[in-house]
Amino acid sequence: MDPGVTFSDELARAVARRRTFAIISHPDAGKTTLTEKLLLYGGAIHLAGAVKARRAQRHAVSDWMQLEQERGISVTSSVLQFGFAGYQVNLLDTPGHEDFSEDTYRTLVAADSAVMLLDNRKGVEGRTRQLFDVCKRRRTPIFTFVNKCDRAGEDPLKLISDVEADLGIACHPITWPVFRDGVFSGVYDRRLGEVHLFERDGEHGAREAIVRVASLEDSRLRDVLGERSHALLVHDIQLLDAAGHPFDADAVDAGALTPVFFGSALTNFGVEPFLREFLALAPPPRARESSAGPVEPTDPLFSGFVFKIQANMDPKHRDRIAFVRVCSGRFVADMQVRHVRSGRMMRLAHPQQFLARERSGIEEAWPGDVIGVLDRGNLRIGDTLSESGDFEFAGIPRFAPEHFARAIPADPLRRKQFDTGLRELTEEGAAQVFYGETGGAPMPIVGTVGMLQFDVMQFRLEHEYGAPCRFERMTYRFPRWVTGSREDIERVATGRGRMRLYDIKGNPLILFEDAWHLQRALQQDTGVTFHEVAP
Ligand code: G4P
Secondary structure: OOOOOOHHHHHHHHHHHEEEEEEEEOOOOOHHHHHHHHHHHOOOHHHHHHHHHHHHOOOOHHHHHHHHHHHOOOOOOOEEEEEEOOEEEEEEOOOOOOOOOHHHHHHHHHOOEEEEEEEOOOEOOHHHHHHHHHHHHOOOOEEEEEEOOOOOOOOHHHHHHHHHHHHOOEEEEOEEEEEEOOEEEEEEEOOOOEEEEEEOOOOOOOOOOEEEEEOOOOHHHHHHHOHHHHHHHHHHHHHHHHHOOOOOHHHHHOOOEEEEEEOEOOOOEOHHHHHHHHHHHOOOOOOEOEOOOOEOOOOOOOEEEEEEEEEOOOOOOOOEEEEEEEEEOOEEOOOEEEEOOOOEEEEOOOOEEEEOOEEEEOOEEOOOOEEEEEEOOOOOOOOEEEOOOOOOEOOOOOOOOOEEEEEEEOOHHHHHHHHHHHHHHHHHOOOEEEEOOOOOOOOEEEEEOOOHHHHHHHHHHHHHHOOOEEEEEOOOOEEEEEEOOHHHHHHHHOOOOEEEEEEOOOOEEEEEOOHHHHHHHHHHOOOOEEEOOOO
């Protein structure tokens, strides 16, 4: 360190440079492609291929399992770290396809902002909406990238008004698509007053696109675009200036207004202007709520929380990797920290950083970074690790499962292993376990956010715990936790199209057969209170 630079200067500088975000999108919107391009800009070119390799295995469960095993570390959620324009960027990668799970939701808790990626033909889709809701509840700043502009899509003005109507968030386009005879040719940057015109290169946009800059009034631009296309652009921009939402940094910070960018990840059009402006506007790590009030990232003592636990898939080792988001101070390898829930001191040995398919040892990490620490079964999701040891971060919210199945052990003599497996996998956050009302040793019911989790659990129960089982899908899908008097709960639970369960803490919840039964209960059964997640 520079002799004139104090630790608090160094910490403040590290915090100011950090940008930690996740991309939220519906499958096929282009998340893999965009991630790859961001990595290219970040100079991590060799990693782009690794991201692509993941695409190949996204559909086949068996391949996925194989890969997990061979590598001994998850590819389903890793942290991609790269530098760009003086920023240290942490892109928290979330599974985007069938292997969607509660992990995806939890990863958003560890991010400081989110990039919502939309297909220019489809706008807001189902998965986008689900993930957006999680961000909105947490008031996470959201930036929007409208992708695939290289091919004809929805009219941009209509697209943003649909986003506003659908999600209830104000849109402020920062870049706007420029068309030449109806063909996407670049973007106009409203903040900088620049037009970025692109030229395709022969390599399918694999290299940085060539950019020429002019102002909107530049007569050259009229020549390049032609009279009609130029007039259309000027019209759109005037309309946005007059009738659109003005830029408001506070509203962005509160998640009430989303800056919008247009481009094409595939051809690289608009990706660089997006990255540049996004990093300038996105928040650095902020204070996080804890039991002792907000903890500032510039607090000199290290603190962080576990947001994900991943079992090492090598069956010979029971070690797990806990993903810790650093919230304050500096983390250094081998440091002693307090595990606040148990009150015990822990040495964080062999910390790792995750770069797509590789992990590498690290010596230090700063607020906004994510480190992976070896865990021998002591850590749980939501746990706080800190040097001071006298506070806990506000809990990671639980999310309501969307699919339910009865888990039936194939071999009754392996019941103990089966129960242990279910318990450990639940602690890891792979799924939630519920029990019905029958006495004796009730058959557990497993609830997941994504369908693939059933296959993953079945595989792991058999291979890691020697407890093969099968899952019997249930038709009930809509869970609501219910509070109120015993009699009221009893009455409500026994209606038609309903099924009562208990979570592992013994809280009652009701599953509904369909949305209609759920709606009816919400309207008519006013004697009890329904909750979307465990109260
Ligand atoms: P995902 O991770 O969000 O699921 O999406 P992914 O990047 O895998 O992209 C889904 C499909 O959309 C891919 O086509 C990809 O090439 C295409 N795509 C991504 N960005 C753009 C874009 O800016 N413009 C256009 N026109 N297409 C885009 P595919 O045919 O399914 O796969 P592939 O054969 O290209 O790998």
